[in-house]
Amino acid sequence: xxxxxxxxxxxxxxxxxxxxxxxxxxxxxxxxxxxxxxxxxxxxxxxxxxxxxxxxxxxxxxxxxxxxxxxxxxxxxxxxxxxxxxxxxxxxxxxxxxxxxxxxxxxxxxxxxxxxxxxxxxxxxxxxxxxxxxxxxxxxxxxxxxxxxxxxxxxxxxxxxxxxxxxxxxxxxxxxxxxxxxxxxxxxxxxxxxxxxxxxxxxxxxxxxxxxxxxxxxxxxxxxxxxxxxxxxxxxxxxxxxxxxxxxxxxxxxxxxxxxxxxxxxxxxxxxxxxxxxxxxxxxxxxxxxxxxxxxxxxxxxxxxxxxxxxxxxxxxxxxxxxxxxxxxxxxxxxxxxxxxxxx
Amino acid sequence: xxxxxxxxxxxxxxxxxxxxxxxxxxxxxxxxxxxxxxxxxxxxxxxxxxxxxxxxxxxxxxxxxxxxxxxxxxxxxxxxxxxxxxxxxxxxxxxxxxxxxxxxxxxxxxxxxxxxxxxxxxxxxxxxxxxxxxxxxxxxxxxxxxxxxxxxxxxxxxxxxxxxxxxxxxxxxxxxxxxxxxxxxxxxxxxxxxxxxxxxxxxxxxxxxxxxxxxxxxxxxxxxxxxxxxxxxxxxxxxxxxxxxxxxxxxxxxxxxxxxxxxxxxxxxxxxxxxxxxxxxxxxxxxxxxxxxxxxxxxxxxxxxxxxxxxxxxxxxxxxxxxxxxxxxxxxxxxxxxxxxxxx
Numbered sequence: 001x002x003x004x005x006x007x008x009x010x011x012x013x014x015x016x017x018x019x020x021x022x023x024x025x026x027x028x029x030x031x032x033x034x035x036x037x038x039x040x041x042x043x044x045x046x047x048x049x050x051x052x053x054x055x056x057x058x059x060x061x062x063x064x065x066x067x068x069x070x071x072x073x074x075x076x077x078x079x080x081x082x083x084x085x086x087x088x089x090x091x092x093x094x095x096x097x098x099x100x101x102x103x104x105x106x107x108x109x110x111x112x113x114x115x116x117x118x119x120x121x122x123x124x125x126x127x128x129x130x131x132x133x134x135x136x137x138x139x140x141x142x143x144x145x146x147x148x149x150x151x152x153x154x155x156x157x158x159x160x161x162x163x164x165x166x167x168x169x170x171x172x173x174x175x176x177x178x179x180x181x182x183x184x185x186x187x188x189x190x191x192x193x194x195x196x197x198x199x200x201x202x203x204x205x206x207x208x209x210x211x212x213x214x215x216x217x218x219x220x221x222x223x224x225x226x227x228x229x230x231x232x233x234x235x236x237x238x239x240x241x242x243x244x245x246x247x248x249x250x251x252x253x254x255x256x257x258x259x260x261x262x263x264x265x266x267x268x269x270x271x272x273x274x275x276x277x278x279x280x281x282x283x284x285x286x287x288x289x290x291x292x293x294x295x296x297x298x299x300x301x302x303x304x305x306x307x308x309x310x311x312x313x314x315x316x317x318x319x320x321x322x323x324x325x326x327x328x329x330x331x332x333x334x335x336x337x338x339x340x341x342x343x344x
Numbered sequence: 345x346x347x348x349x350x351x352x353x354x355x356x357x358x359x360x361x362x363x364x365x366x367x368x369x370x371x372x373x374x375x376x377x378x379x380x381x382x383x384x385x386x387x388x389x390x391x392x393x394x395x396x397x398x399x400x401x402x403x404x405x406x407x408x409x410x411x412x413x414x415x416x417x418x419x420x421x422x423x424x425x426x427x428x429x430x431x432x433x434x435x436x437x438x439x440x441x442x443x444x445x446x447x448x449x450x451x452x453x454x455x456x457x458x459x460x461x462x463x464x465x466x467x468x469x470x471x472x473x474x475x476x477x478x479x480x481x482x483x484x485x486x487x488x489x490x491x492x493x494x495x496x497x498x499x500x501x502x503x504x505x506x507x508x509x510x511x512x513x514x515x516x517x518x519x520x521x522x523x524x525x526x527x528x529x530x531x532x533x534x535x536x537x538x539x540x541x542x543x544x545x546x547x548x549x550x551x552x553x554x555x556x557x558x559x560x561x562x563x564x565x566x567x568x569x570x571x572x573x574x575x576x577x578x579x580x581x582x583x584x585x586x587x588x589x590x591x592x593x594x595x596x597x598x599x600x601x602x603x604x605x606x607x608x609x610x611x612x613x614x615x616x617x618x619x620x621x622x623x624x625x626x627x628x629x630x631x632x633x634x635x636x637x638x639x640x641x642x643x644x645x646x647x648x649x650x651x652x653x654x655x656x657x658x659x660x661x662x663x664x665x666x667x668x669x670x671x672x673x674x675x676x677x678x679x680x681x682x683x684x685x686x687x688x
Contacts, residue, residue: 165509165568167528167557183605184511184559184566184643189597191632191639211568211630211639213511215528215559222528224509224555226570253533261527286555288535295535295555299528 002314003029005051005078007071007093009043011172012108013084015307017048018273022333025321026314029078032071036063049077071097080314081105091115094134104132104317106310109139109198119201122312122330123247124150126323129316137309141166141221142198144280144300145210148225149203151248152294155241158230160292161207166195167222169302170214180216187214220260220281221300228293235289238296242282244342246327247308249279251299257283260299272335276304279337308334346658347373349395349422351415351437353387355516356452357428359651361392362617366677369665370658373422376415380407393421415441424658425449435459438478448476448661450654453483453542463545466656466674467591468494470667473660481653485510485565486542488624488644489554492569493547495592496638499585502574504636505551510539511566513646514558524560531558564604564625565644572637579633582640586626588686590671591652593623595643601627604643611645616679620648623681652678 004020006013009031020026030049033040036059043050049068052060060067068074071093075081081103083090087110094115098105107115116136118128124146129135138146145164152159168187171178179185187193193212200206242248251257257266260281268275278301286297308330315326324344331338348364350357353375364370374393377384380403387394393412396404404411412418415437419425425447427434431454438459442449451459460480462472468490473479482490489508496503512531515522523529531537537556544550586592595601601610604625612619622645630641652674659670672687674680 163507163570165555165570167511167559180603180605182561182563183603184561184564185603186597186627186630186641189602189627189629189641191630191634209570209634209637209639211509211641213566213568213641215511216561217526217528217559219526220528222557224557224568226507226509226553226555253530258533259524259527259529261524283530283533285533286530286535290535290553293553295553297530297533297555297557 002026002318002320003077003079004314005029005074005081006031007074007081007083008085008089009033009039010084010086011174011303012306013082014039014042015274015276015304016082016084016310017043017046019307019311019334023311030068030074032074036060036065040065075101075103078103080317082310082314083107086110105134106313107134107136108306109137109142111136113198113201120309120313120316121146121150121202122309122323122327123147123154123245124202126312126316126326129313130319132317135313135317137306137313138198138202140300140302140305141168141195141223143305143309144221144223144298145195145199146202147245147247147280148282148298149199149206151241151245152238154245155237157233157238157241159206160228160230163226164195164208164210165224166193166210166212168212168214169217169219169221171218172303173218180214182216185214187212219264221302222260223298223300225296225298226293230292232292233289235287238289238294239284239287242287243340246331246341246343247279247336249281249337250284251281253283253285263299264301274303276307277301278304278308278334280305308336346370346662346664347421347423348658349373349418349425350375351418351425351427352429352433353377353383354428354430355518355647356650357426358383358386359618359620359648360426360428360654361387361390363651363655363678367655374412374418376418380404380409384409419445419447422447424661426654427451430454449478450657451478451480452650453481453486455480457542457545464653464657464660465490465494465546466653466667466671467491467498467589468546470656470660470670473657474663476661479657479661481650481657482542482546484644484646484649485512485539485567487649487653488565488567488642489539489543490546491589491591491624492626492642493543493550495585495589496582498589499581501577501582501585503550504572504574507570508539508552508554509568510537510554510556512556512558513561513563513565515562516647517562524558526560529558531556563608565646566604567642567644569640569642570637574636576636577633579631582633582638583628583631587684590675590685590687591623591680593625593681594628595625597627597629607643608645618647620651621645622648622652622678624649652680
């Protein structure tokens with residue numbers, strides 16, 4: 001059993017913790033919280049040992065939570081640390097704590113690529129995290145793009161260049177202070193947005209440019225993709241590629257999937273934890289070929305898409321399972337769509 | 345003085361009416377309203393003769409508005425009719441009324457292209473409406489795209505193909521029943537959206553594909569454009585083209601234009617009627633060249649962008665002014681941005 005310490009039990013960390021619990025080859029060593037808020041109490045109720053920073057111990061005690069120890073105690077109790085701290089805090093934690101212990105650490109996409117030795121996506125480069133000390137699971141949008149592009153190339157559809165146009169959700173559901181409201185915000189106004197270069201930390205040779213705007217939505221990101229292929233391919237070959245690629249879901253308008261909200265409604269109806277949808281939701285009706293051009297729209301659930309990637313990153317680091325067996329195990333344990341999927 | 349009858353005094357019609365009032369070569373013959381609501385009362389307070397449909401006369405009287413006559417009386421009192429009815433109602437009006445009178449009619453972009461002999465954009469094909477009986481001013485998004493592409497070609501920047509990705513405003517500010525709220529809706533899920541073919545009703549040979557999603561915004565549409573040019577051009581040449589093209593405004597992030605809402609705030613600060621912004625608002629920072637590729641983002645104010653186009657369409661039909669003199673006269677009378685603009 002791999003003992004996993006989760007540093008940062010927020011939007012991503014709490015989901016990874018629950019995903020770890022669903023595995024039979026790993027378990028939670030503990031989770032680190034900075035504030036003794038309702039999320040900390042949820043961690044306690046889940047039975048997770050709750051650690052905190054040295055200067056927060058008294059605060060936790062006052063709030064009725066007895067900390068299991070400090071961050072360094074958590075690192076010592078873990079075989080691997082998953083850092084899901086807010087942007088840039090992961091790097092601070094590395095300098096302050098992780099460098100002093102000989103434990104592998106997985107960072108999230110909020111950190112710059114050079115925080116780690118390798119940027120990770122299970123479909124694209126599972127093997128590259130093997131034995132690494134520092135691994136970074138790329139961010140939600142980058143994960144979505146990487147899955148779509150890798151699905152194509154794994155299935156014989158060659159890519160000449162990808163131009164992706166992103167309508168980003170402005171905030172997560174719980175972020176009550178973030179906007180926009182009734183506005184569309186270039187994010188950034190310059191081209192490219194960071195997503196293109198970020199994809200290239202994994203798919204090093206892909207010709208990709210991305211543009212992004214933020215919109216008043218908390219539910220999911222939406223991508224409009226224009227991809228030039230290396231020749232003309234039948235649309236059915238592209239659809240078939242998506243249909244058999246794990247962690248891609250084909251949403252049909254005819255089946256009621258007319259928008260991102262309907263994808264999340266489906267997740268809620270399925271009883272998925274927190275109404276999460278870790279698959280890339282490709283709108284099947286949008287998949288269009290036009291000579292050697294491919295168009296498609298897809299949704300990316302920013303809160304959950306990286307969760308299965310973190311689970312696979314753990315197995316990849318320790319080399320306990322090969323790529324496809326890990327992906328399949330993760331998907332089954334998290335009850336992702338497995339019907340028609342080809343694992344290997 | 346050209347006497348202009350406005351059929352449909354809603355979002356577009358009321359703006360065209362005010363724009364007509366600002367001209368010294370045309371005047372309002374009257375406006376047609378179907379409901380005696382607050383907009384009808386605004387029309388009365390503006391001093392416009394208010395006409396209605398035959399079966400609505402009593403309703404208007406009960407509401408305290410004495411109609412000046414019926415739609416046929418309005419047609420008779422006009423030299424030209426601008427039909428700004430809801431989608432498809434323009435065509436019904438044509439079949440029911442306009443065909444029986446020998447007066448030119450201008451339709452809006454909500455109607456299909458074949459309602460008219462020519463689709464119109466002042467920059468692109470001003471001369472083609474000359475002497476026509478039925479003219480159609482294309483819709484807001486189509487007008488925005490047509491201006492941007494025409495600005496490039498008029499200034500020596502050749503276009504190979506245009507791929508435009510649109511985050512549409514979900515509703516106008518007054519449309520209280522329309523959505524989405526907290527959702528991104530493929531609009532449509534199929535590719536292309538109608539905008540590409542609609543641009544081709546004016547720029548017949550342009551290779552264009554468009555995709556669109558609707559977002560929870562009432563303020564403006566946002567376009568992300570990817571344009572392949574016929575060779576590499578310096579970015580400055582593109583910026584210069586936009587800078588001197590009438591009805592295109594370059595919004596600098598450094599000057600505070602960080603989003604669409606800031607563009608509208610500027611219009612409000614300028615004291616523009618209804619806070620309108622009929623110019624295409626190009627985010628200067630987004631204009632990027634990359635080999636022969638051009639990227640940019642721009643906002644399109646759906647409520648007002650077609651207003652100056654309708655004024656020019658009237659002059660074009662009657663041949664009272666050549667293209668650039670009409671555009672300049674319209675822009676000055678409506679107090680659009682004229683600094684640095686080249687009219688001719």
